[in-house]
Amino acid sequence: MKKVAALACLAMFASACGGGTAQAPSARPVAGGTFTYAIPADPGLLDPATAVMSVTNTVLGFAYDTLVSADRDGRTVPGLAEKWEVKPDSVTFTMRKDVTCSDGSKLTAADVAQNVNHIADPASKSPIYGVLLPPGMKATSDDAAGTVTLSTDKPFAFILQSARDLYIVCGKAVKDRSLIARATSGSGPYVLSESMPSDHYTFTRRKDYTWAPGGAKTEGMPDKLVLKIVPNEQTSANLLISGGLNAAVFYGADRTRLEATPGLLKKSPMAGNGQFFYHQGEDRPTKDPAVRKALTQALNLKELAGIASSGTGRPATGLVMEPRPCKGDTVTGHVPAFDAAAAVAGLEAAGWKAGPDGVRVKDGKRLTLRYLYSSTRGAGVQAAAEYVAAAWKSVGAEVKLNGVLDTKMSESLNATQDWDVVWLPIGVSLPSQLEGFLSGPAAPKGANFAHLDNARYTELIAQAKLKPGEEGCKLWLEAESALFDNSDLVPVTENTVLVAGKGATFDLVATVLIPTSIRLTEGG
Template identity: 40%
Template sequence: MKKKLLLSAAALAVATLALSACTGAGGGPGGDAGEPVIDGTLTVALNEDPGNLLRHVNSSATLSYVYPWAYEAPVYFDADGQAQGWLAESWEETPTSLQFTIKEGVKCEDGSDLTAETVANNYRWILDPANGSSFVGLVIPPDAVIEHDEAARTVTLTTETPNSFLLPSIGIHPIYCQGALDDPDSVASATNGTGLYKLTEAVQGDHYTFERKDDYDWAPEGGVDGSTPGAPKSVVLRIIENPSTRANLLLSGELNVSAVQGPDEDRVAASADAIIEWPLVTGGFAYSQAEGQATADEQVRIALTKALDLDALMRVQTADKGERATRLAVLAPQICQYDAATTNLPSYDPEEAAAMLDELGWTVGADGTREKDGEKLTLNFAWNTRWPETSATAEMIAQQWGEIGVEVAQEGSDYAIFNEKIRAENAASDLDVIWIASNYSVPSVLTAFLSGPTPPTGNNFAAISNPDFDALVAETTQFTGADACGAWEDAEAEMYASADYVPFAMRPDVTYANGVEAKIPDMYSSFILVD
């Protein structure tokens, strides 16, 4: 009899950042569950090694599939986009403050108690410049002040700068135990968290094995704990880079769960259940605005964007399975829903693009490449291979720019090399166009990629500077939650009209399962095995 899986309520609700994500929303088909399989093994595919397992310094999309087995967050968001308690039993939020009351009785993997101080220390650790966290500005506002009250079990974060989305930004970030904060290297390839599972074996590039903690009994309502019948005794995360191999193993039953993209998706979809289907921006780029770059000129950016058939690029990037990207934040829970991108990005008109560049002094030289004052209009274009269609999309972009006399130097690389390249100091002075396809559920987090400090102190990789956008973003901060969406739409409209950032493709990122049933949508890391 085929084994099946039921998703519980206590699973993943995580931020997936830095240029791509492996998270989203949706649930698989229902059905009658069978008898629980006692102490079974669940096997899940990863498409690449996650790297350092400390989320505070690693924003890798793949890590989002790994850390939720061992770590929990103050809250998670249900299928309706409503916050539910996890490590926090209650919370209060304003545009300048967020306070959690932490549950009692939560234990760390090393046997210590999870205290309010430890939760607060996670945020302090991220804010400490000496630690080089990737999440300052992305999750924790850089001006945040963190306080805790052990007697009341409260953790309070306050900021001078208002923020519309403090709870979804901070509340779903994982909490590490104090021993991990004291010795970050100790959790680079191990775990020390409060989750149902602990890592027992890590073979880089091959697999990660987790074992159930039988004394875990603080799951949120409806969740799975160490005594739940059918909770897997072991979880094996196998690294399988080839998408066809992942598809074959899933269909043969050697894998229980895997995300599948590309040409294999149709045959998998015909035989396996889509248990999670979350929209992701998969195609987008920013123009460098570093001093001296041709793309620092807004009119050049607009002309270059007009030269691109964004609809055609979307079809290539999504393998005809997606649509044009509509806004910064499309990941579930979708607190804001609007289309600011397609209505405000420069429209496709290569003839007008060529005329604009002529007027700006970028004229076609004898070799067919545009130049100005002896400088060729050559764009160094950095992109990563997270999605299999990206290389073809990058080639089409280069071809379309070439048709108006713009030369492109392609700098495609895998995620690790790409990430290192764009985070280098003064990278925006060496790169003219940078692929950015970041995903999160609220736009405030993603503005760190589009404004503010550049690396190594910030994440504004393209050195974007748009005072009008910044002013409109400031206006959003008087609102909290969904009330801020209208103001955010106005801010994004300004950014797209200036061609600072050009998101052009989004598609569903689908996780398939062989014999899996989703009990509660939008959950991932807490499963029950049943016959």
């Protein structure tokens, strides 16, 4: 299903809002110049309506704006819209009057409405529909009044916040999306001026850009940005140290080396959650909540977190990325503690008896678990899979590890359904973005790939969706905890990465650079 493909990409590549602590160089900013940033892969098609990978959205973020944005505390601040009026089933934005597209045309309310309706149109086959854009949303506009209204057919809790994620296309590309396959047509601070797929992308600063989100200052920004494709982190680290790059993101072994290197700007933002799901299809041993609880008790989740994150993670406190619209720890006290003896007793009580070779058997069926994970997400995820297999073997389960490429994860999750447990990181900014994956029709008919059927979760989110913003937060938090109470999925760690810079300063939204914050520094 298309939505499962979107989740797989969002889970493994996307990031939501959040900053990070920094060790900043003392050199003074220098206006203009060229800032060079490493990205790990080619971004592919540059149409925002098709963008689900973070590398694509990183590139798009330099050329496109959103209606509203979020500050460091998660509060909504003006973007293309200067003000808004929220109702339970709609939000009306009043647009700024001074915004122009990179081709010189004026951004209109009709342009914004067309962006939303294009994504919602089934013919567009947009993978962000129902994920970043709420299901059933439509848009109307009034150019004379300078307003655009986004509405849903029933109340939607985060109807305002969902607008933070929608990049707005303008100019001729509003009607002809083929124009932005390898180009940009937005109102953002930069415009793509050179596209060399699999090598680099060069952006040129728009000197007329004065409508930065939240009123951010634009004086002194680099005149050019070069996004250089560097798939190998060791190469990126060497280039950064030697001055061939101004910034890059590091997940693996080179992170330690750079953290010990003096004179670098260093930030460690949250970059996705690490957890695993149990498949609850009719023929699965993990359909039984007693089995899920026992298998969870067999794992020392603190040790597993350290292994999966290579020692750089934080204790898991929820499913949504920081800064969360609903503050609170939904994990503590809702996940069974490590207790190998209780795990054995639980499996025995559930009818799984030890067989002659040590593997438990019930009704003639062996306790065999197929564990699915991405083989391209680093040594920590691989080591975590092996740790889980050993722990479950010690309590009588047979575990078959199945590492697949990121590009095959969606097919394995949904089409073949050949798994019992899946390690699947999540990166979403709103709890509502998870509803279709954690409830509703099961795969392959729906996006509920793990066949979850948690009545308490469903009941709570049905109530939460009707309450705007913070009013429903208590219900959203309780809904997450209900998933953990039932061992539907098990949160393990909140991953972090190192974003390092040299000869420049910048701020972040998760691992994504905020364009208006970039400044070159003396000696850069």
